[in-house]
Amino acid sequence: MQLYNTLSAEERARLIDDAGKQRLTLSFYAYARIENPTQFRNELFLAWNPLEVLGRIYVAHEGINAQLSLPADHFYAFKDTIEAYDFMKGIRLNVAVEHDDHSFLKLTIKVRDKIVADGLEDDSFDPTNIGVHLKAKEFNDLLEDPNTIVVDMRNHYESEIGHFTGAIKPDVDTFRESLPIIEEQLAEHKQDKKLLMYCTGGIRCEKASAYFKHKGFENVYQLEGGIIEYTRQVKAEGLQSKFIGKNFVFDHRLGERITDDIVSNCHQCGKPCDNHTNCANEACHLLFIQCDECAANMEGCCSTECVDVIHLPEEEQKALRRGIKNGNMIFKKGKSEVLKYKDSASGITGTAATTLEKRTKDLRAKSQEPRLKKTLIGKGIHYFPKAEIGQFYLENGQIQSGDKILISGPTTGEQQLTVGEIFVNDAPADLAIVGNTVSFKVPFRIRLSDKLYLID
Template sequence: MQLYNKLSAKERAALIEEAGKDRLTISFYKYAHIGNPQILRDHLFLTWNDLDVLGRIYVATEGINAQLSVPAENFKTFKKHLDSISFLKGVRLNIAIEQDNMSFLKLKVKVRNKIVADGLNDKTFDVTNKGLHVKAEEFNELIEDPNTILVDMRNHYESEIGHFKNAITPDVDTFRDSLDIIEENLAEHKETKKLVMYCTGGIRCEKASAYYKHKGFKNVYQLEGGIIEYTRQVRDKNLENKFLGKNFVFDHRRGERISEDVIAQCHQCGAPCDTHTNCANEACHLLFIQCEECKAKMDNCCSDHCKEVNALPFEEQKKLRKGKKASNKIFKKGRSEVLKFKR
């Protein structure tokens, strides 16, 4: 019984291109009490593998968090399977604004301690006592209210390329980092202001809203479905779009354009740019913003050193990497001394 990938990303990409069929990039999450995540994990892998589903899915005792790609022709069967699982029946699916058949090239279903790394002791508060969900139209009205504080619950490299007007965008590397910073900075407003939060698809706000209510915030709201669903509603209902730039996404696309505004800059030359890339040097793999001119000049690398390493024969690169742990730069996305124009 196959419970793991047998094809490489390159092999899978060739098959997708050969098939020539449209795929849908989808994300969803659900907090729920799961008794045996491993059994659910195996069940999902076996079923979705047969449907040619690809993506990154985390299962934990607290629920599921999924970003995936499914053949358009298999969508109804995929949805029927979701609805056959009691806690996933009718779950909201965030369908990507910009589709890319290569958004995911492997199916990875993993059991984790949590579906989002938040560092919280959930036993100290009720995670189901969440904030009020608001749709795009009400969200637009709320954030124009002078009694509202709007907070971006994403990390620095996400908000750098796109965020809502007048939002507080914490300069943090992880979701956990932002929780205490926001609480400390907004402590005096716990009972008087409306705390409105947003993130990519809603999952981080779901946990954060319950956490902040536990911490004494009286009026807590979250954007339902996150930026992805907001954009869909804005376009479907012809509402005013208050989001500037791109929405960072966690697949090969790395971003969906929401407005024509380019609010970021190339980390190497400072030119207006909001295109993320990973350093071509496999020993580095740093995520950073790079314009087309710098990409050509630097061979898709973040520094002269990485450019030199990347130019070496593949076997020599492997020898240099042998015995060395992955650089922390991989996890400190966009943080490096070589990036002169990182704000």
């Protein structure tokens, strides 16, 4: 009886490409009393694995929190599997604004103490005594009320790229940090103001609204279904979107475009930008905002030190990564001191910092290999397995037949080749420029994490 993944992410990506099916990305949650979370977890895996469901799901005694993708033609069969449980009958499924067939590449269902890490241990706290749910129009109307205080219940790196106008945006790294901060800041308004909250899909507000009612707030409201459902209703009903910018999401897309507004800046040069990325140095993997120009100049890295690291041989990079934990306590998301445009004292500190610095210096001194002169020009976006063709999006420079290139990625490694016949935006052409998709034959599989470099 299979209860765990047996395929790697790369193998799963290949199967998705070969199947050629459109996949839906969606999320949902439900608070309920689950007596045996492990048994519940195993039942879900057995039901979902045959339906090709992939995603990240947490179950606990208090309920379920799920973010996943599945083939569109399996949607109703999937609904049947969850509605077999009374507490999930008629549950709202938040379907993503933008879809990506590779948003998830594994089915991971984990049993946790809680479905949201809230840090609450108060036995007198009733999580079912929640605030008033508001639909998009009701939420917009309440935003106009001068007695309303609207609070973003997400983390700083989420609200930075998109938020509701006029919202309080706590500068926190985790949900559990925000609860006492908001309570303290709004302590004088427990009776005279309407507390209006929102988050990505609604689950954090579900817990937060009950917490604030428990703490004496009398007028507590929350956006039903979060930003995802709000956006769907705004489009369906022709309403004005009072959420501006991007909605941060926790799969490899890292964001869904809601409006054309750019409300954040590149963390390296200050240029208006809202594209999150992870540092190309796997020993760092810092999450930060980087514009296309800085991505090209810094080769997808957050600092010159990390640029040095990615030029080391792969085995030495692996040695550098050994023992380093890339968590919030070491690499503050979007707040590292290496990011010139961010004014923050938070960063890599203590023993972890000393260890990383020492390893970097040691490996730099050890590596005597000549540097390959290369320029980052694009990223992998698709691979056609039967035709053995890789497709890339050009973010910088240009490319033509006969150019020498390097394709680099965590799984692909570093592969050099000479470009043969090219197709630009799916048509034969001689030259591809910035903004084009360019396709050409490659003797190996490319992946979405791969970078395309032009060798000088």
